[in-house]
Amino acid sequence: MGHTLSTLAYLVASVLFILALRGLSHPETSRQGNLFGMIGMGIAIVATLFTKGMGFGGIVLIIAGLGIGGTVGTIVAQRIQMTALPQLVAAFHSLVGMAAVFVAAAAFYAPESFGIGTRGHIKAASLVEMSLGLAIGAITFSGSVIAFAKLAGKMSGAPITFNGQHWLNLGLGLLLLLLVIIFVATGSGVLFWLIAILSFALGFLLIIPIGGADMPVVVSMLNSYSGWAAAGIGFTIGNLLLIVTGALVGASGAILSYIMCKGMNRSIINVLLGGFGSEGGTAAAGADAGDRPPVKAGSPEDAAYMMKNAQKIIVVPGYGMAVAQAQQVLREMADLLKKEGAEIKYAIHPVAGRMPGHMNVLLAEANVPYDEVFELEEINPEFADADVAFVIGANDVTNPAAKTDKSSAIYGMPILDVERAKTVFFIKRGMSSGYAGVENELFYRPNTMMLFGDAKKVTQEIVQALQR
């Protein structure tokens, strides 16, 4: 295929990718968008296969790679449970990172194929671009591996911190810069792999201090990195499609990181420096614990009785719901209450769950219609005329201390105003504080009733009581 024709094909693919993202502005158009994305990818792959100089052996190699990878990817995507989505996405990001490293290596060992010079005499500008793609790709890889391990519970989600951690990272970052400069000056293969190894180490060290519940930010950020890595490789090999797509993905991940940080009222720097949530539950027993009013605990039967007579119920799901796999039985409860004449709405906090939009997917999986699910700004004014706020597996995102207590770790974080509802039910396993290590004063309010136990079990008991 001629150069003009392949460039045209890449242009069409770029437009289709933009349309794929555009489709996601509404659930109705999103499926079509995804299809556009697939077509775009197909066009890009076929156009590349027709490149001049593509031999039969090469095509066999490529088809083999596509076949093996495609089979693995399809099987994994079909089998994965929706609760395991965050770790799947993290794992996928690591693959993009590693692929970027491999393409950079291929460009380094066969620069002629990409028109950037000859072996050992690669243009300086190309070497700069190559080291960018390589370093970002390697950081994406090892960072995503750690994010995967934390999300999948293969390593503790607790932050791993040690003295001088940030100085070490800064030092390694400067060392990386120095290696890149020497690499560009000498074009040495040893330097290429030193950059790769150092970047792997850096990605690893950057993510270990970040706690489990900050993972939505980390996953979004690695999403962004995988885009920048693709763009870096695009600059190296002078490919428009890679540059455009890399920019789209990079921008998308950056916006998601920003939204997540805003949802916690923390700066991206604060999240990245890590160590947040390391106190666990130690701050729970405050000095003024003595003069607290007693906590009111209720039974599932009490809750069922009160909700049966309610007009409007707002459900607030959190990560605890996902852990207990309670979404299905939650929807059953909602169906029964609807039959009793209640109006049910779901309130989603931006950082609920372990990745952006995690709760929405889980509710959709349980057949909750998407027009019953609302964002924080939409739903907050409605708590005042709700009879019941049903909090299942969420904690910090409902804590009114974020609005009033300036000394609190979560002060300034936007929260769901559940305390305005006539009655608040809290399903919780115990009295421990949430991720931020802050006690939730809501537990002690007279209109709050605690339902102690596993989220799924308690909801099941409510369903049974409703059916009686």
Place this chain on the structure above:
Amino acid sequence: MNPTELANQATAAAHRALELAEQARRMAEAAAPVAAAAEPFLYLLTIFLLACFVGYHVVWNVTPALHSPLMGVTNAISSVIVVGAILAAGTADGVAARIFGFLAVTLAAVNIFGGFMVTRRMLAMFKKKGS
């Protein structure tokens, strides 16, 4: 004006045109290395920045309810790096580059198929009330 004169004038004009063309060619040749060094990069950078703006505006329009599928799609399309991998696996000189290309094709393919498939599964679940 007689035909001979006309023919002579035409020939002279043609010669002049040829000379000019030759001059233009020499100038272009002299300018080429300079242009080749600076222009492609600036050209690519322009496209990159414009694409960042497009991405910024398109992504802010994505409804927060679909942020998980957004990650799925962006993950799949970032594997467009497969283009570079295919070029390496199919056209590169040397075994090392071909092997790196093959490995990159395989990894990117996991992502492409996995990313689009899992997004499709997610999107299929989003239903309206009563449907």
